[in-house]
Amino acid sequence: MERNLTHIALFAALIAVLGLIPKIDLISGVPITAQSLGIMLCGTVLGAKRGFLAVVLFVVLVAAGLPLLSGGRGGIGLFVGPSAGYLIGFPFAAYVAGLVVERWQVQVGVAALAGAVLGGIGVLYAFGIPGMALTLGKSLPEAALLATPFLAGDLIKAVLAALVTQAIAQARPGALLSRA
Amino acid sequence: MLTLTSPVRTWAHRVPAWVKLGALCAWTLAMMRLEGIWLAGAVALVLALAASGGRVFFAHWLGMLRPLWPFVALVALWHLWLGDLWVALRVIARLGAAVGLANAVTMTTELAEILALLTRLARPLARLGLKPQVLALSVALVIRFVPVMLLRYAQIAMAFAARSPRRPGWRILMPVLLATLDDADRVAEALRARGGAG
Numbered sequence: 001m002e003r004n005l006t007h008i009a010l011f012a013a014l015i016a017v018l019g020l021i022p023k024i025d026l027i028s029g030v031p032i033t034a035q036s037l038g039i040m041l042c043g044t045v046l047g048a049k050r051g052f053l054a055v056v057l058f059v060v061l062v063a064a065g066l067p068l069l070s071g072g073r074g075g076i077g078l079f080v081g082p083s084a085g086y087l088i089g090f091p092f093a094a095y096v097a098g099l100v101v102e103r104w105q106v107q108v109g110v111a112a113l114a115g116a117v118l119g120g121i122g123v124l125y126a127f128g129i130p131g132m133a134l135t136l137g138k139s140l141p142e143a144a145l146l147a148t149p150f151l152a153g154d155l156i157k158a159v160l161a162a163l164v165t166q167a168i169a170q171a172r173p174g175a176l177l178s179r180a
Numbered sequence: 181m182l183t184l185t186s187p188v189r190t191w192a193h194r195v196p197a198w199v200k201l202g203a204l205c206a207w208t209l210a211m212m213r214l215e216g217i218w219l220a221g222a223v224a225l226v227l228a229l230a231a232s233g234g235r236v237f238f239a240h241w242l243g244m245l246r247p248l249w250p251f252v253a254l255v256a257l258w259h260l261w262l263g264d265l266w267v268a269l270r271v272i273a274r275l276g277a278a279v280g281l282a283n284a285v286t287m288t289t290e291l292a293e294i295l296a297l298l299t300r301l302a303r304p305l306a307r308l309g310l311k312p313q314v315l316a317l318s319v320a321l322v323i324r325f326v327p328v329m330l331l332r333y334a335q336i337a338m339a340f341a342a343r344s345p346r347r348p349g350w351r352i353l354m355p356v357l358l359a360t361l362d363d364a365d366r367v368a369e370a371l372r373a374r375g376g377a378g
Contacts, residue, residue: 002377003368009318010364013325014357020330057318064294065184065286066323073247075184075286076201080208080278082251134212136255137271146254160350167354168361175361 007177008050011042012057019070035070036154039090040120040161043097044112045168047178051094059090085131086124093124101165101178108179109166116158121151183291186240190233192288197297200285211278219273226280237287244283248275295319317377321367325360332359 015038038058043051058068067074078087097112097119104111125147133143169176192200214222230241252272259268299312306312333356340348371377 002371003365005314005318005377006321006364006368006371007361009321010325010329010360012318012322013329014360016322016326017329017333020326057322060298061319061322064298065289065291067184068326075244075283076204077244077279077282077286080211080282081248081275135275136251137267137274138258164354164357168357171354171358172361175365 004050004177007046007175008054008057011038011046011051011054012061014038014041015055015058016061016066016068019068034157036120036124037157037161039094039124040097040116040158041164043094043099043119043178044101044115044161044165045176045178046094046098047102047180048095048098050177051098052091055091055094059087062087080135082132082135083128084135086128088131089124089127092127093119095119096123097161098178108169108176109162112165113158113162116161117155120158120161121154124154184244184286185290186233186237186287188234188237188240190237190288192229192233192284193290195288197289197293200289201297204282204285207281208278211274214274215270219270219277222277223273226277226284230280230284233284233288241280241284241287244287245276245280248279251275314377325364328363329356329360332356332363 015035018034018038039055042054045051046054062068062074063076063079065075069078078084097115100115100118101108101111104114125144129140129143129147132138132146133140136143136146138146165176169179174180211219211222231238233241252275255271256265256268259265259271295316299316302310302315303312305315333352336352336355336359337348340352
């Protein structure tokens with residue numbers, strides 16, 4: 001019980017920290033705001049339910065006015081702006097990512113990659129694109145076009161999430177609550 | 181930790197949080213439908229509300245709208261190309277009025293007040309097994325874990341710098357994560373030793 005609680009809080013904090021750490025330069029010149037990596041990790045490491053709760057906790061704190069989103073953003077304004085869909089989709093993205101790792105009993109790195117792509121990209125874009133369409137007065141295909149530049153970075157993050165999940169499975173198997 | 185609440189006290193700080201949030205919900209819904217002169221009036225009203233907090237408050241409020249600029253530029257260019265600049269103006273005005281008021285609510289409401297409201301709203305969840313005290317504890321834990329993780333990051337980055345002239349980059353992501361996972365385990369043990377999390 002206490003362990004679940006502290007790990008949920010830790011991963012909520014991890015999402016915030018990944019937005020604060022200035023640069024994780026993968027390919028030079030491509031600045032990666034690693035926040036969506038945190039969302040993926042919440043699911044793949046904590047599992048569906050706990051990952052969902054961790055991300056809800058993070059999103060609630062952002063809404064309450066803590067500047068935890070990358071670039072020091074926060075507050076309710078974000079939930080009526082163009083990125084509202086993404087924020088609302090964050091917990092569901094983590095849930096689906098976690099569900100894949102829990103249910104698909106293959107090697108954990110493979111399952112984590114599939115979960116991160118399906119949840120962290122598929123589900124997240126399914127929330128984010130209608131959000132942009134609604135707030136920017138665009139049709140869905142137009143909004144989808146606006147989201148495509150982020151796809152390459154998000155694929156890299158999915159691979160990174162899989163590697164990190166795999167490494168946690170090896171170094172701290174007990175901490176991999178999605179397979180506990 | 182720094183919050184987004186404005187240190188400049190305004191009349192709006194004294195309005196209860198639920199009133200402000202309720203008004204904001206109604207406002208946001210209205211913004212999706214307003215057109216023409218009514219929309220212009222709404223934008224003027226938001227500007228007037230923000231200006232009523234004084235010059236320092238207003239400058240801070242304008243600064244919080246900065247993340248919107250890329251979207252504003254994008255929408256403006258898009259519709260400039262299509263030749264219907266009025267549509268762009270309407271989209272930008274709706275967005276600005278909605279986000280502007282929401283930011284003003286954030287700036288005039290203390291974090292503690294919002295968290296108290298959230299705890300009250302979450303009370304029905306107790307039946308599903310989410311006790312209010314557990315919610316409060318987890319919020320406190322997140323806020324405390326952020327500086328702890330940054331500290332671990334700084335420590336491991338320094339250890340790396342002692343061994344290598346290169347920048348640490350992504351190499352230290354794993355050690356930082358493992359160190360903080362161990363921290364989380366120790367915090368869990370400490371909580372249990374003190375009678376558990378409720």
